[in-house]
Amino acid sequence: MPLRLWTLDVAREQSFTDEHLDRWVSLTGQSGYDGIGLYLEHRFAYPSAPWAHGEGCITPEQVARLEQKFPQVQIIPFINVLGHMEGFLYTEQGKRFAEERFKGLSACPSNPEFRQFVERLVDDTITSFKSDLIHLGGDETSQLGKCPACALRHKEELYGEHVGALARRVLEAGRRPAIWADMLLEHPVAMNLIPKETLLFVWEYFDDPQPAAEMLRNAGFEVVLCPTLHTYNSAWLNLRQSERNIRSMIHEPNFCLTTWEYGMMGNVETLRPAIVAAGVGNPDLMDAYEQGHAKHWARLMGVELVDSGPTFAEGRHRSSLRSRLLLYGNPFLASHMHAESLSGPAGELALRIAKEAEFYTPDNNFMCVTMLVSKAIEFVRLADQARQSYAQGLPGIAVASLAPCRVIFDDLERFAVANRLNAGGSRADEFRCRQAKAHVERVIRRVRDFGAGQLGYMPSWETITDPRFTPHDQGNWWRINAWGEELA
Numbered sequence: 061m062p063l064r065l066w067t068l069d070v071a072r073e074q075s076f077t078d079e080h081l082d083r084w085v086s087l088t089g090q091s092g093y094d095g096i097g098l099y100l101e102h103r104f105a106y107p108s109a110p111w112a113h114g115e116g117c118i119t120p121e122q123v124a125r126l127e128q129k130f131p132q133v134q135i136i137p138f139i140n141v142l143g144h145m146e147g148f149l150y151t152e153q154g155k156r157f158a159e160e161r162f163k164g165l166s167a168c169p170s171n172p173e174f175r176q177f178v179e180r181l182v183d184d185t186i187t188s189f190k191s192d193l194i195h196l197g198g199d200e201t202s203q204l205g206k207c208p209a210c211a212l213r214h215k216e217e218l219y220g221e222h223v224g225a226l227a228r229r230v231l232e233a234g235r236r237p238a239i240w241a242d243m244l245l246e247h248p249v250a251m252n253l254i255p256k257e258t259l260l261f262v263w264e265y266f267d268d269p270q271p272a273a274e275m276l277r278n279a280g281f282e283v284v285l286c287p288t289l290h291t292y293n294s295a296w297l298n299l300r301q302s303e304r305n306i307r308s309m310i311h312e313p314n315f316c317l318t319t320w321e322y323g324m325m326g327n328v329e330t331l332r333p334a335i336v337a338a339g340v341g342n343p344d345l346m347d348a349y350e351q352g353h354a355k356h357w358a359r360l361m362g363v364e365l366v367d368s369g370p371t372f373a374e375g376r377h378r379s380s381l382r383s384r385l386l387l388y389g390n391p392f393l394a395s396h397m398h399a400e401s402l403s404g405p406a407g408e409l410a411l412r413i414a415k416e417a418e419f420y421t422p423d424n425n426f427m428c429v430t431m432l433v434s435k436a437i438e439f440v441r442l443a444d445q446a447r448q449s450y451a452q453g454l455p456g457i458a459v460a461s462l463a464p465c466r467v468i469f470d471d472l473e474r475f476a477v478a479n480r481l482n483a484g485g486s487r488a489d490e491f492r493c494r495q496a497k498a499h500v501e502r503v504i505r506r507v508r509d510f511g512a513g514q515l516g517y518m519p520s521w522e523t524i525t526d527p528r529f530t531p532h533d534q535g536n537w538w539r540i541n542a543w544g545e546e547l548a
């Protein structure tokens with residue numbers, strides 16, 4: 061029977077309330093979808109892992125309530141059992157399962173204690189969800205074979221035995237297992253160890269998915285083709301890139317639209333028209349937004365901004381501007397890497413587009429996304445002005461450029477809170493904004509204290525803005541001795 065699904069990423073810091081979940085499940089039923097996948101990772105309150113229940117994670121009670129309220133919509137759990145275990149691996153209780161110490165996102169399939177742990181996660185999932193389909197994840201396990209025990213075995217065997225056993229466990233419980241197909245495509249021999257009843261989700265966000273799908277079908281598997289909304293690699297959503305991706309798969313009998321990562325000031329509510337359009341079989345995303353109240357806004361943010369210059373151009377990686385601004389506790393990284401494009405005419409154009417988008421913003425959810433863009437550009441430009449003044453030996457002027465940056469992160473923090481409350485957004489973003497502001501204040505003090513040559517030398521701008529800068533460590537030994545940070 062054909063299957064039309066979409067996935068809501070409730071992992072990655074999100075915290076959806078009952079009200080948010082009701083809206084999404086209700087929309088799923090009204091938009092031509094058979095079901096909604098809840099992409100959970102560690103953000104489900106697995107009864108067997110009470111130590112991993114981060115605040116705001118989805119609970120079995122919430123799932124039971126949704127299943128009762130929306131019996132016509134399949135609510136499918138998407139968990140992970142090998143890769144993407146990071147939410148467990150960086151807790152004190154879960155770190156013992158890691159394939160490599162304090163590194164990466166994979167657990168160790170040779171560790172018997174981990175195998176027992178993940179069997180209990182699968183059992184918890186089967187007990188908590190009525191869904192016929194149980195999606196076990198299994199993607200992005202690039203650390204296969206890294207630990208000494210795993211290094212003795214073939215990667216195909218490590219993967220196939222671990223995931224195959226869990227798939228059989230799902231079958232034995234009378235349900236159907238599903239996994240992402242990327243690792244089977246990389247290690248085809250592992251297919252022999254996976255039960256043929258396993259439904260394979262082929263995610264392909266850029267190229268033609270058919271060769272991979274054909275190969276898996278020929279091996280005897282049923283497949284689901286999965287495009288994505290290009291949010292993780294953009295400031296908001298690359299509309300044309302998403303449209304091409306959806307269009308290449310929309311006529312498939314088995315189709316699953318994925319949406320990922322609303323953290324770093326993203327907002328899933330702004331994706332609603334695109335999610336609905338894909339559900340009803342309309343790949344024309346611009347048309348979907350034009351019919352709604354976000355017509356001008358979507359064109360500005362999803363097309364014009366993308367064309368404004370290299371920082372916002374279509375790419376394959378996670379948005380570098382958002383990551384550099386918020387992810388590493390050092391917003392100056394965004395300035396070091398993007399000032400060349402954003403300080404010039406491309407930056408002026410992008411800023412003008414973002415300011416115009418602010419004018420056309422239909423509601424607070426769209427405003428959060430817009431503000432991230434305009435504030436990020438403003439920060440990059442101010443920080444670059446400070447860099448230039450510092451280089452000219454004018455620390456006072458540099459400080460004057462940095463002073464307004466504190467307010468930028470105060471403003472972003474307020475929007476991060478609104479994002480969390482209105483859209484079930486990231487719980488981490490408001491803390492990221494506070495860290496960014498605190499670091500800006502620290503750099504202001506450093507420029508005052510050391511920016512006029514008080515140390516007898518001038519630390520480079522990249523040095524004095526780094527969180528690890530230490531006065532009198534003129535040779536940056538914290539950077540030279542990078543091996544000191546490796547725990548393995």
Ligand SMILES: [Zn+2]
Nearest residue numbers: 168170207210
């Ligand atoms: Zn291992």
